[in-house]
Amino acid sequence: MAVGDVATRRRAGQGVWASLLRAALAVARVLASLALTFLGLTAITFFIGRVMPIDPVLAIVGDRARQDVYDAMFLQMGLDKPIYIQYLRYLGDVLTGNFGISIQTSRPVIYDLLHFFPATLELATIATLLGVFLGVPMGVLAAVNQGRLIDHVVRIVGLIGYSMPVFWLGMVGLLIFYARLQWVPGPGRLDIYFDGLVPPVTGMLLIDAALAGDWNVFDNALSHIILPASILGTYALAYIARMTRSFMLDQIRQEYILTARVKGLSETRVIWRHAFGNVLVQLVTIIGLTYASLLEGSVLTETVFSWPGIGQYITNALFNSDMNAVIGGTIVVGTCFVGINMLSDLIYRMLDPRVRS
Amino acid sequence: MTSPPVPEVPATRLRLHAWLLSDIPNTAFQARCQRAWFGWRVLRSNPIAMAGLIIVLSLILMAAFAPLLTATDGIIQNLADRLQPPSAEHWFGTDQLGRDIYDRIVWGSRITLYIIGLVTVIVVPIGLAIGVISGYVGGIVDQALMRFTDIFLAFPRLILALAFVASMGPGIENAVLAIALTTWSPYARIARAEALTLRNSEFILAARTQGASTLRILFRHVVPLCLSSMIVRLTLDMAGIILTAAGLGFLGLGAQPPSPEWGAMISAGRQFILDQWWVPTVPGLAILTVSLGFNLLGDGLRDVLDPKNASK
């Protein structure tokens, strides 16, 4: 009878299949976008690695290589062929994980990358977790107490954390916590005598040690990771706190919050179940972005802490003019970066009921 | 009942004040000045933004008046005087080659300004051009340009800069180019969004009926209106750009020694951190301060130019 019922009747025809189809389309769209960006990334790295240098072969074999090595590489890279064929070859190589051989280690670059990646992953993960578990409550606290002291404190801490050169903070951190206070052990992931005690399952020491039940190794690994993760996490903390605060402020002044209060709900429930519930989806995207940034930003932190991750690998490759390694590392980190961004976007679309329908 | 005597205000100041506050501006110029004045009033009332503005202005002044503010050129070595702690003679102490750190910081501000200036000059015109054309023309051009922009949107700045520099060799210009490459996309998006909203507005239609060519419309009408959001975004991005540039400098990929680039100073001074902490610490504080200044200013500008964000 009522006009409004027509609206729901129209939607009654959409069942499980329709929503599955919509979800599939959304995923397909994101994958297409990802593919396009990946292509762009390879194009750029191709340009940087093959087109821009005056002699791309020299960049790879080094200027002390023998002539026959040079010639072999020349043919292998297909530099006698036209550019687009070179690119297609390059693309083929990248897709099969063939990044060439590293000058420094004389191993296939992909092998090196797989070896060093887990360390960076572990660092970025712990740092992000720190950022989330400290930053989110800080942001909520600041928003709820807008204008009061705690709000100003959080804002200032956030601003400073986000303007800080991470590598410098790392140095200062080492100075204070390692040199002066001696609260944390020195560089590297583990003390030497713990090295190799735990079978590498994932490459991430904390997980591997937990899996093996070796808590001594776990403790040692934790003590090594805590400082670099905290330093790296400062940026995550600042950014997440800032964004959480901003999102919460947006939500708190919405009408439905008034409705929740009118219903007689406790302030805690109003803030966390209602306001924060609406912020959660946006936060996922932010956390994804942060994680991706940290993966990339760990390059500098690893240098300061001698952390054997991909960042350090790439910078060493840089100083040794190991072009294959640099390009390989760039593509892997770049792809992860792009992939995580897109994944968070996808999750956002799937979680927000307004976007879903 | 007479009112108390009004203090004498110079006639010219009164006139300027009245001119700025009058309800009905007589010329476009007056209207623009009024808007700028009100914007300035809002900015002035925000202490955080003012702090940021002061820091940024100090940076600019420091760079401009570097020869007047320093005793040396920051490059000449004086090994007898190396690693001196901060004192009255050397405000920030000296580094491992005896150079006064304060002087190097001041000269380094020129490099910082050069980097951000260069990035701005590359990123803003390209972003504007692509965004405005994309938004205004629409259709296939829009689709294609936006796909192109989106590809760059998700690129990792530092890593690509590393690769770039690996291939082209270290140097400020290469670092700037690398940074610019990964920074321009959001500006194209902003410009496009503005162009899309403006495309259908009446004054554009009026200009078209008067026979203005598309190019003229774009340049004289659309572009100026996009500028304010771009400026806000730029100021907010500036800190990130400075930090990336410093990171590159730290890795030795930016300005080469003996150039007093702040990131490179940190790297060079790293080994002295235990006993001569001032050598790497001071440049780091400089970077922090400048980044902070831009962030504060950016927040303040956003409040001025986008009032609905004012509570944040």
Add this chain to the structure above:
Amino acid sequence: MSDTGKPLLEVEDLHVTYATPKGPVEAVRGVSFTLGREKLGIVGESGSGKSQTGRAILGLTERNGTVTAKTLRFDGVDLLTAGKRTLRNIRGKRISMILQDPKYSLNPVMTVGRQIEEAFLVHQKSSRSVARQRTLEMLKAVRIRDPERVYRAYPHELSGGMGQRVMIAMMMIPEPDIIIADEPTSALDVTVSLQVLAILDDMVERLGSGLIFISHDLNLVASFCDRVLIMYAGRVVETCRADELDKAIHPYTRGLLNCLPRLDGGGETLPTLKRDPAWARDPVPGS
């Protein structure tokens, strides 16, 4: 006025002042009225303070606002000095408020059913299934044809009329003594708003609650309520029974009445309301 003899709500000399950068602004300036189990309409234009009055009663004025009054009493409880706990117990269960636009006043990421259940469960210790049962009954009571479907729906999937009915269901499920309806139909089309009003009327009659109907539409309020309060610039300038509105004495009320077009009007140009600043300043005639 009320059938129990004692008024449910007593408001005397209510003031709501906001601290703004330009100085204190008084949104409500000395409003007084009583409410029994009847329908009271509050009419005024934007800025007259009518919504703020409603919020002050619930203790939900914004943080930079101060509420003072000689009396602000509900069923014997002094709302001005009541603790947070007491106020929370009153909100929803004893006094409830229906907001204007369901597009904004419902939580977008929670299903409608959960939101209504929440209103029920916060004041009644009960199981989820009982709450669900009650919710479905409530949805039927507001004449929603497919309560199961709406129960599972999200607010943005509903039309305006449905959303308001959900709002009514949500605010009535704890069976409050007073309902404040703040512009409940202003965001709806005319036909839909008549249906929603009919439902609201029905529910209020069934529960025997008091109703404060806030609106800018004098005609609507007059046809719906028993008594009417006219507000201007934060003050009550006229109080009268709805059926005696044409006997109103204050020039603002007369002005409003004259502005309304009538079918038997005669075809002359409608007069426009000329506002006299004296209405905001001077004491109200007859008070």
